[in-house]
Each structure stands twice: as structure tokens, then as C-alpha cells.
Amino acid sequence: MAAAVSSFAPQISRVKSIAASLNRFHHHLKTLSCSSRGMCLVAHAAKSGGSGGGDASAKNIVEMARRASIRKEILHTDFLTPPVVNETLLTLGKLADIKAVSQGGYPQAERCRISVGHPEIMTTIPDVVAALSISGNFGFEPCSHGDFLGAILGTGIVREKLGDILVQGEKGAQVLVVPELVEFITSALDKVGNVSVTCTQIPLLALEYEPPKTKSFKTVEASLRVDALASAGFRISRTKLANLISNGDVRINWSPVSKNGATLKTGDIVSVSGKGRLKIGEIVTTRKGKFAVELIQYL
Known part of the structure; x- marks a missing residue:
């Protein structure tokens, strides 16, 4: 038995030598990947959530903002989609001990980062884009x-x-x-x-960007419901618009609409899949109690 084992000794030795070489080679490749073009830094940055971390949801960002306020530091999100930016800023705007600033690099930017912190230390806007x-x-x-x-x-x-x-x-x-x-x-x-x-x-x-092209017109409606104003703005029937709402294809300020009777106000953005976007302009109440509404359509 001992003789049989000893006969395989050279082969076992070669296998160990090859394994050791492979381990050294793997370590070398790992070192190269970390040093060349900053890949390790990129992998870390790709996984972490900016300076604050966390998932890109309004709830998690609010929690991050509270943490930043308590610690008297400034934290930043990654780039967020318009619905998350809008929801987050609306929520943070109600909190007295937190200041939030959104930046996308230019005025019409859709994807933005949000910086949060205590108002006392948010005296200047951080450069995060x-x-x-x-x-x-x-x-x-x-x-x-x-x-x-x-x-x-x-x-x-x-x-x-x-x-x-x-x-x-x-x-x-x-x-x-x-x-x-x-x-x-x-x-x-x-x-x-x-x-x-x-x-x-x-x-x-x-940066070279053009302000969005728009055209505006007015409509007189009995209410400020989304089905009334959006059907007038996109020139589609209320029945069709109701179907679009049911399918989740209508958003107000980038948040999905679930009810036809949602009320709109000046400044609201209504978007319909496949139709584009519409902004609610000036609203004037007529003598007959109706509403004369300026609709601004993005071309």
C-alpha cells in the first residue's frame, strides 16, 4: 500500500505545484483588475449609494436625511428617476430640520441627485454632478x-x-x-x-441643451379633474383616458394615477404613455363657476 502511494508522489507534487501557480495567477489577475483603470473603485462605487447609500426609494431617502440631520453631515443619493425625486422632495419639504437640494446638471434635467442635511450646514449647494x-x-x-x-x-x-x-x-x-x-x-x-x-x-x-418646445392653449372645463383636463389637452375622449388610467398609463408629476377624479393644480405635469406630457398653467374661475385653464403641451 505504501509503495502504491509513493508511486503517485510525483503526480501529486505536480498537481500541488500547478494549483499553487493557478492561485498566484488568479491573485495577479485580481491585482491587475484592481489597479488598471480603477476597476475596484468602480465596483465599489457601482454598488454603493453615493455618499449616503441605500435604496432609491423616497422612504429610504427620508431615513437617510434624518440620519444626516442628526449627525450634522451632508449625504447624497445617486441619480433618481423623476417620480422618486418628486415624491422625495414633497416629503422632505414637510420636515423642518432637513434641507434637500436636487441637482441634475442643468435646469431641465430629469434624472437628479438629492443632497440632504441639516439646514445649518447646508449653506452652500454641494457639487455632486x-x-x-x-x-x-x-x-x-x-x-x-x-x-x-x-x-x-x-x-x-x-x-x-x-x-x-x-x-x-x-x-x-x-x-x-x-x-x-x-x-x-x-x-x-x-x-x-x-x-x-x-x-x-x-x-x-x-452643456448644450435646448429648452423644451411647447405650445399652449386654453380650455374651459366644469372641473379640474385629470380626466377632464387631460382629455382636452391630449384631444382624446374621457372614455379612452379612463382606460389609460386603468392600465397605469397616466401619471401626475411622474406618479401613477389610480382615480379619474384626481384634481389638478397649476404646475402639475400630466404624462400619458405614447401621448407625451402636459403642464397645467394658469387657472381662472369664470363667472359661471367653471375653470378656464391654460394647458402647455410639450412637443
Whole structure:
């Protein structure tokens, strides 16, 4: 038995040697991946929730805000979708010991980060958004919003680290990101679609965006219900609008509407899937008790 075991000794020794070499090689690769282009930093940043962490829900952000207020510090969310931004700001606005500021990089930004803290320390607005310019020869091969988004996510980061993407046709695109990923994205992003690109950081003041095109008109309605104003604004029947509401295709200020009788007010944004967006302008009560409402439609 001992002789049989000893006969396999050389093979066992070689297996151990190979295993040790593989372990060293794996460690070497891991070290390289951590040092090259900041991948370990990116992995950490992609998983963490900005400076505050947590899930991107209004409830969790409010909890984060309370923690920031008690500790007298400033915390930041990742980029949030419009519904979460709206709901969070409405909730935080009711709390006296918390100040919240949203930033998306430019006035019409949809995806924004929210900074929260005690009013005493929120004396200046923190700089939590950076801008990148992605340029290349897009004249012969135009790329869409999805192309740019897919290319950036393909570097290994998550969507919450990106804000709006401003597509500029032949010029490429401008992208809003969290500042801690600027260096990584500028070095890692080298192609969008089949187009080789150069990615550089630019000042927020260099962003090129156009105010949304709109047209306005007035309607006179017996009530300020969403089914009345939205049907007039989008020129569809109330029956069809009711069906859209039932299907979850209608939102007020980016939050889903569940009832036809939801009341609208000046400044509210109504969006209908496949139809676009509508803003409620000035509301004037007529002598007959009806409502003359300015409707502003985004084109």
C-alpha cells in the first residue's frame, strides 16, 4: 500500500505545484483588475449609494436625511428617476430640520441627485454632478440615446451613477455622471456602437441643451379633474383616458394615477404613455363657476 502511494508522489507534487501557480495567477489577475483603470473603485462605487447609500426609494431617502440631520453631515443619493425625486422632495419639504437640494446638471434635467442635511450646514449647494463629452465620427453612423447608454453601462457601472444623456447628432453626446467615476469612464469608454470615441470632462456651463418646445392653449372645463383636463389637452375622449388610467398609463408629476377624479393644480405635469406630457398653467374661475385653464403641451 505504501509503495502504491509513493508511486503517485510525483503526480501529486505536480498537481500541488500547478494549483499553487493557478492561485498566484488568479491573485495577479485580481491585482491587475484592481489597479488598471480603477476597476475596484468602480465596483465599489457601482454598488454603493453615493455618499449616503441605500435604496432609491423616497422612504429610504427620508431615513437617510434624518440620519444626516442628526449627525450634522451632508449625504447624497445617486441619480433618481423623476417620480422618486418628486415624491422625495414633497416629503422632505414637510420636515423642518432637513434641507434637500436636487441637482441634475442643468435646469431641465430629469434624472437628479438629492443632497440632504441639516439646514445649518447646508449653506452652500454641494457639487455632486459632473459632465462628460463623448465625441467621435458620428456623421456616417449616428448613434441613439440607447447606444450611448449601453456603451457606458458596458464599462461595468450601474445606471444609477448616470444622469441624463444629451444626444447631439454628429457631435456625439454629453453625459451627466457622479464625479467619482469621471476618471474611470474617460479612460474606459473608447467605442459607442462601431464608432471610436474620445471621452473628456467638461464644465457644467458647457452643456448644450435646448429648452423644451411647447405650445399652449386654453380650455374651459366644469372641473379640474385629470380626466377632464387631460382629455382636452391630449384631444382624446374621457372614455379612452379612463382606460389609460386603468392600465397605469397616466401619471401626475411622474406618479401613477389610480382615480379619474384626481384634481389638478397649476404646475402639475400630466404624462400619458405614447401621448407625451402636459403642464397645467394658469387657472381662472369664470363667472359661471367653471375653470378656464391654460394647458402647455410639450412637443
